[in-house]
Amino acid sequence: MRSKSIFCGLLLAAVFVLAAPLFFTGCSADKSAKAASADSLTIYVVRHGQTIFNLMDRVQGISDAVLTEKGIAGAVNMGKGLRDVPFNAVYSSDLKRAIETARLAMEQNLATDQWSVKENPDLREVSFGIFEGDPNWVMYAAFGKDLGLTIPEDAKSIGAATAPIVQYYGGDMKKFLEGLANFNKKVDGTYKISEDASEVYTRLKRGMEAIVAENPDGGNVMLVAHGQSISFLLAAIGIEFSGQLGNSSVTKIVYDYTTKTYRIDGPAGDMSYAEAGAKM
Numbered sequence: 001m002r003s004k005s006i007f008c009g010l011l012l013a014a015v016f017v018l019a020a021p022l023f024f025t026g027c028s029a030d031k032s033a034k035a036a037s038a039d040s041l042t043i044y045v046v047r048h049g050q051t052i053f054n055l056m057d058r059v060q061g062i063s064d065a066v067l068t069e070k071g072i073a074g075a076v077n078m079g080k081g082l083r084d085v086p087f088n089a090v091y092s093s094d095l096k097r098a099i100e101t102a103r104l105a106m107e108q109n110l111a112t113d114q115w116s117v118k119e120n121p122d123l124r125e126v127s128f129g130i131f132e133g134d135p136n137w138v139m140y141a142a143f144g145k146d147l148g149l150t151i152p153e154d155a156k157s158i159g160a161a162t163a164p165i166v167q168y169y170g171g172d173m174k175k176f177l178e179g180l181a182n183f184n185k186k187v188d189g190t191y192k193i194s195e196d197a198s199e200v201y202t203r204l205k206r207g208m209e210a211i212v213a214e215n216p217d218g219g220n221v222m223l224v225a226h227g228q229s230i231s232f233l234l235a236a237i238g239i240e241f242s243g244q245l246g247n248s249s250v251t252k253i254v255y256d257y258t259t260k261t262y263r264i265d266g267p268a269g270d271m272s273y274a275e276a277g278a279k280m
Contacts, residue, residue: 059128061126066097102117
C-alpha cells in the first residue's frame with residue numbers, strides 16, 4: 001500500500017475510438033464527489049498520459065511505450081486537479097503507461113489515506129494485431145481500402161487517413177470502432193492477437209462488473225485506461241462522442257445500484273482537471 005504524498009498544488013487518443021447498455025465526466029475540489037452516496041458509484045475514467053508512441057503517431061494497443069515528459073506532467077496535473085476527491089480504490093489496465101499514470105496521479109491526492117493500483121488486463125487497450133507499432137495512418141489506410149474507399153496516397157496523418165472512413169460511417173463512432181476491430185481481426189492471420197468488437201465488449205464488461213462488485217457501498221474510484229477502450233465503453237452506454245479523448249483526460253461515469261445502469265456525468269474527455277492542476 002502507498003501512503004499519499006502531500007503535494008501542494010490536478011484519460012483518449014489514440015484516435016477514435018454493439019451492444020445494449022452493458023456498462024455504464026472537473027478542478028481541484030469536485031463537489032459531486034462529496035455528494036457520493038451508497039446508491040451509486042462514480043468512476044473517474046482517465047486516459048493515460050502521453051507516450052512516445054502517441055508523440056510519434058504510432059499504433060499503440062497492447063504494445064506499450066513510456067510516458068514522455070509531457071505525459072508525466074499531464075498525469076501529475078490531472079492528479080492535482082483530483083486531489084480533493086477521496087477514492088475507495090484505484091484501478092488500471094495492466095499496461096505500464098496506465099499504471100504509471102495512476103501512480104503519478106494518486107501521489108498528488110490529499111483525500112485518500114491508503115491506496116494501491118489494482119491492475120486488470122480486462123481494462124487494457126484494444127489489440128491492433130499486425131499493425132501494432134506502425135504509423136497510425138498505415139492501419140487506417142488499410143482499413144479504408146478494405147471498405148472500398150479511396151485513401152489519398154499523401155494521407156500520411158491520422159486525420160487525413162480516417163476522414164473518408166468517418167464519412168463512410170456517417171460520423172457514427174460506434175460503427176467506426178467496431179468496424180476497425182473486426183477488420184483487424186480479419187487480417188491478423190499470422191499472429192492471431194487481434195480482437196473483434198464482441199471480444200472487446202465482453203472483456204470490458206467483465207472488468208467493469210468486477211469494479212462494481214468490489215465497491216458495493218458506492219463512493220468514488222479511479223480507472224485508468226486507454227483511448228479506444230474508453231471510447232468502446234462510451235459507445236456501449238449510448239454516449240455519442242465524435243471527438244478525441246486527450247491524454248490525461250477524465251470522463252466520469254456513474255453506476256446506479258438501484259437501476260443497475262450507467263450514465264455519463266459531465267463531458268467526455270474532460271481536460272479541466274489537468275488544466276486546473278497545471279495552475280497550482
